[in-house]
Amino acid sequence: MDLHRISAKLFIADASAISRAAGEYIPIFHRWIQGGELSGLPLDVADYGHVIDGPGVMLIGHEADRSLDLADGRPGFVYARKREAAGSVRERLAQVIGEAVEGARRLENEPALEGAVSFRTDELQISVKDRLNAPNTQATFDALSQDIGAAISDVLPGAAATLAQLGDDRRPFTVQVTVSGVAQLAAA
Amino acid sequence: MSDAAIWKDRLQSEMPPDLAEEIDLFEAQLELRRQEKIDERIFAETRLRRGMYGQRYDNGQRHDGVDSRDLDYPEAPTKGPDTLWHAPGMVRIKIPYGGVTPEQLEVLAECAEDHSDGILHITTRQDVQLHYLHLDDGPTLMRRLAAVGITTREACGNGVRNITGCPIAGVCRTEAFDVTPYADALFRFLLGHPDCQDFGRKFKPAFSGCAHEACGLVMMHDLGYIARVKDIDGKQIRGFDVYVGGGLGTNPYQAELLLEFAPESEILPLAQAVGRVFARLGEKKNRNRARIKFLIAKLGVEEFRRLVLEEREILPHDSRWTDYLDDLDSATEQAKVEPSSLNGAARPEGFDEWHATNIYKQRQEGYVVATIALPLGDITSEQTRLLADIARKYVGESVRTTVEQNIILRWVSEKDLPALYSELKAIGLAEPGAGTIVDITACPGTDTCKLGIASSRGLAAELTTRLAAKQYELDESVRGLKIKVSGCFNSCGQHHVADIGFFGNTRTIDGFTVPHFQVVLGGRWQENAGSYGMPVGAVPSKRIPEVVDAIADRFIAERESGESFQDFTARLGKKELGALISDFKGVPAHSEDMSAYVDWGDSREFTRKDMGIGECAGEVVTRVDLELSRAESIAFEAQVALDEGDLGKADAKAFEAMLSAAQSLVRTQMPDPPEDAEAIVTEFRERFYDTKLFFDRFAKGKFARPLFERHESGASFRHERDIVELIENTSLFIDAAYQCDIRMAGAQSAAV
Structure with a gap:
């Protein structure tokens, strides 16, 4: 299975911390671009904060997008790989999860947010937006479960993961991961 | 097998043959451009004619608020003049007269999710646009769309664009x-x-x-x-x-x-x-x-x-x-549900406000059109998918996009309205105010457009937020006004036909560039865009909300009985209206308050340095160039067929490529060239071979002979090497056709 369009979402612990002004993430993401500290090639910031339960504020990149995501009414940080990635599927999953954790950690430490945002360490969501190679079926779930579990352990040592497939076959392949054994992202 | 090849194989039988062939040609042109065998300008125009458009920063430069930086994309050929291959672009998808089915909505949603950023953007000409798309994904996306009867062909470039139509036609x-x-x-x-x-x-x-x-x-x-x-x-x-x-x-x-x-x-x-x-x-x-x-x-x-x-x-x-x-x-559309009336049905909270603005009574008794007001024309993939379900349940196939960047459901039986409203509300699509002052139209502007000067979407979002907060307190005469915003003078936001229109420009104040919007008042939406508004002056972007308030207040205060906004602005005249907005032209000094020097929805100090050369004008490419490029693509397909061992197809494609090239030359002398092989060869021989127009200085008529020989012999090759030779000769024939065209153009300009 040759997968690239893998994404990982970490959820913000207190959804009310995201006020109406998802727009406050616009300057943060611009600063991240200016700082030149992100991996890959970040390009621009796209604001979809006006769309209910949408992708929120996106930091568009060449290889991957990052976003303050508002989908399903559950704000979170998403790292979504778009272009080809190297390594095995497990390594690609680990890279994506690692980038999501890194991004969430950055937001937790973002001075402009004054510590208002923290992320849940007991769950995350993995999606694959590739209906050709990863339709949202039991077969895909069976084929990827082991790699997802292993990738989580690679990124969050000591974490135990329980996986549950979400949605129907019209939606992208999505797995809800319940995690135990991780106290805080900063320590991860 | 690549993903693109698997998609092609899977969808081949579902696509209309003409669309499938067009996509194959485009895929071949992509490959030829990757190998730098097609000129970048010609490729740009062929790309545009398939709906694949450039986006801001695709020249590899972006001002990040501190300085202009190079965007260090991987090495690759350009996809047009000053346009980098790997830079994300936009695809415009034609939706003729806005008609779209639930099945098509689902595929559009999937394509937005798998190839773009999960947002479908409805344009002011009823198209759908997906942004941040990689060129390499183009053929697969086109095939997925073609399989449900949608095309991107001629959505951009110098051709016939989408055909728009009244969204309530028929009802x-x-x-x-x-x-x-x-x-x-x-x-x-x-x-x-x-x-x-x-x-x-x-x-x-x-x-x-x-x-x-x-x-x-x-x-x-x-x-x-x-x-x-x-x-x-x-x-x-x-x-x-x-x-x-x-x-x-x-x-x-x-x-x-x-x-x-x-x-x-x-x-x-x-x-x-x-x-x-x-x-x-x-x-x-x-x-x-x-x-x-x-x-x-x-x-x-x-x-x-x-x-x-x-x-x-x-x-x-x-x-x-x-x-x-x-x-x-x-x-003629068939209603899915029997007609009915709303009388007595329980009304959920918010329903009455929505009903007052978003419902249009059809001429067919018992049915209405429901408008889904999309913020800035945007809808997510998930919303689109769920909307397809709702459409199937209540109206069947009858869905259309509108030039006001909304979606409508037609043939809703009136008694279904409360349930429809509740279901739309559950997916965030039941905003009231459709067609009113809060339902603002805006082109992409500086968000993604290379030509954008100021942030049309940023301004529209700000105005929407402010006006929505007080929409029920607004005077009725003001609530019905239309606001439209363009990011530049090119008018994609259709500001000329708004009551209150804006288009982006800039002014330099104390050496700093300040984003502005030109204010255009009194355009007539009715009577098929019956008259255009009058420009009354430019105002700093950040002060536009004050301008809107001032105009609305003046209209309420001084409107004569029954007077329209158009008549009101005409009565006041340009001078008076200019004076009305003049109070809002000032901004604080840069050193005191930076906010006016930063556009809406952005945090970087404003600059015009990110503007590029727009592609909406297309490339100045002759028709012969385009057709010869098409012939090259067919020749490429011949090579692919040969590589796959399909000698019959390789032979046929090589011959088709030569015929196509010959026909393109014939067309320069004959506006309606023949389509059949016999006549094309005859015309080509008489007009270009016998006259020696096709002759190379040294090779004379040598490069034309393979066409004649293949035509006379038919598909009678014996060995693979015959096909190899035919394909080589096809390339030489096309090259000679290019040279012939260049010589003719030179002779023409010399004659002038």
């Missing part, structure tokens, strides 16, 4: 008749039509069912049809008033009447004749003067009319002109 209370089947027929007829391949600029047609409403905004279109029924000898005969030469942009023109009451059987050949005249006489080099409106202004509409009618007389008959008329009734 409207005041229309002459349903224009849907006519718009559909014209769309199919003109798509890829040979007579529409040599325009100097884009060409936008529109259909309206009545003259007095906004409908299809005919008066601002290159070609427009307004439905009319005429009593002739006691019979009710259908026809159209035909208009030409409208357009917005820096020089807005109102369309002029080309023909009063053209019979329905004449609208397709008339379009073809208009296309021929435009292709023949329209400006090709100066893109700023290449729209048909300039040609008509230059010739005068009387002369243009004479030329069109003359052309119409000599058009070879085409059965498609009238074939569809036998089947007009099949276009």
Whole structure:
């Protein structure tokens, strides 16, 4: 299975911390671009904060997008790989999860947010937006479960993961991961 | 097998053959460009003609608020002049007259999710746009769309763009008749039509069912049809008033009447004749003067009319002109649910406000149109998928996009409205205020457009937020006003036809660039975009909300009884309106308050350095260049077939490529070249071989002989090496055709 369009979402612990002004993430993401500290090639910031339960504020990149995501009414940080990635599927999953954790950690430490945002360490969501190679079926779930579990352990040592497939076959392949054994992202 | 090849294999039988062939050709052109075997300008135009557009920063430069930085993409050929291959782009997807089915919505949603950023953007011409798309994904995306009958062909570039139409055609209370089947027929007829391949600029047609409403905004279109029924000898005969030469942009023109009451059987050949005249006489080099409106202004509409009618007389008959008329009734939509009334039904919270603005009573008793007001024309993939479910449940197939960047559901049985509202609300699609001052139209502007000067979407979002907060307190006369915002003078936000319009520009204040919007007041949306607003002055972007308040307050205070906003602004005049906004032209010094020097929705200090060269004008590429490029793609397909061991296909494709190249040369002397091989070869031989026009200085007529030999021998190859040789000779033939065209062009300019 040759997968690239893998994404990982970490959820913000207190959804009310995201006020109406998802727009406050616009300057943060611009600063991240200016700082030149992100991996890959970040390009621009796209604001979809006006769309209910949408992708929120996106930091568009060449290889991957990052976003303050508002989908399903559950704000979170998403790292979504778009272009080809190297390594095995497990390594690609680990890279994506690692980038999501890194991004969430950055937001937790973002001075402009004054510590208002923290992320849940007991769950995350993995999606694959590739209906050709990863339709949202039991077969895909069976084929990827082991790699997802292993990738989580690679990124969050000591974490135990329980996986549950979400949605129907019209939606992208999505797995809800319940995690135990991780106290805080900063320590991860 | 690559993902693209698997998609192709999987969808091959589901795509209409002509669309499938077009996509194969484009895929071949992509590969040729990757190998740098096609010139970047020619590739850019072929890409645009497949709907694949550039986006801001695709020249590899972006100002990040501190400095202009290089965007360090991987090495690759360009995909157009100063346009990097790996830079994300936009794809524009044609939705003729806005008609879209639930199945199509689902595929659009999937494509947005798998290839883009999960957002579908409805444009001011009823298209759908996906942004941040990689060029490499183009063919797969096109195949997925083609499999459900959607095309991106000619959505951009110098061709016939989407055909827009009144979204309530067929259910409207005041229309002459349903224009849907006519718009559909014209769309199919003109798509890829040979007579529409040599325009100097884009060409936008529109259909309206009545003259007095906004409908299809005919008066601002290159070609427009307004439905009319005429009593002739006691019979009710259908026809159209035909208009030409409208357009917005820096020089807005109102369309002029080309023909009063053209019979329905004449609208397709008339379009073809208009296309021929435009292709023949329209400006090709100066893109700023290449729209048909300039040609008509230059010739005068009387002369243009004479030329069109003359052309119409000599058009070879085409059965498609009238074939569809036998089947007009099949276009009539069937309601999914029995008609009913709303009386007595329980109304959920918020329903009454939504009902007051988002519902239009159809002429069919018991049915209504429900408008889904999309913020800035955006809808997520998930919302789109769920909307498809809702549509299936309540209206079946009857969904349309609108030029106000919304989606409508037609044929809703009235008793279903409360349940429909609740289901739309659950997915965030039940915002009230459709068609009112809070339902603001905006082009992409600086968010993604290379030409954008100021943030149209940022301003529209800000105004929407502010106005929505007080919409129920607003005076009724103000609530009905329309606001439209363009990021620059090109007018994609259609600001000319808004009550209150804005387009982006800049001013330099104390050496700093400040984003501004020009204020344009009093445009007429009704009467098919019946008149354009008057520019009254530029105001700093950040002060526009104050301007809107001031204009609204003045209108409420000084409006005479029953006076429209258009009449009010005309009465006040430019001078008075200019004085009204003059209070808002100042901004604090840069050193005191930076906010005016930063545009809406952004945090970087404003700059114009990110503006690029727009692609909406297309490339100045001759038709011969494009057709020879197409022949190269067919030759490439021959090579692919050979590599796959399919010798028969390789032979046929190589011959087709040579015929295509020969035909393109013949067309330079013969506007309607033949289509069959025998006649193409004969014409080519007489016009280019016998005359020695095709002859190379050293090789003489050598490169033409493989065409003649293959034509005479038929598909009689014996060995693989015969095909290898034929493909090599095909490449040489196409090269020689390019050289021949260059020599002819040189001789022509020398003669001038």
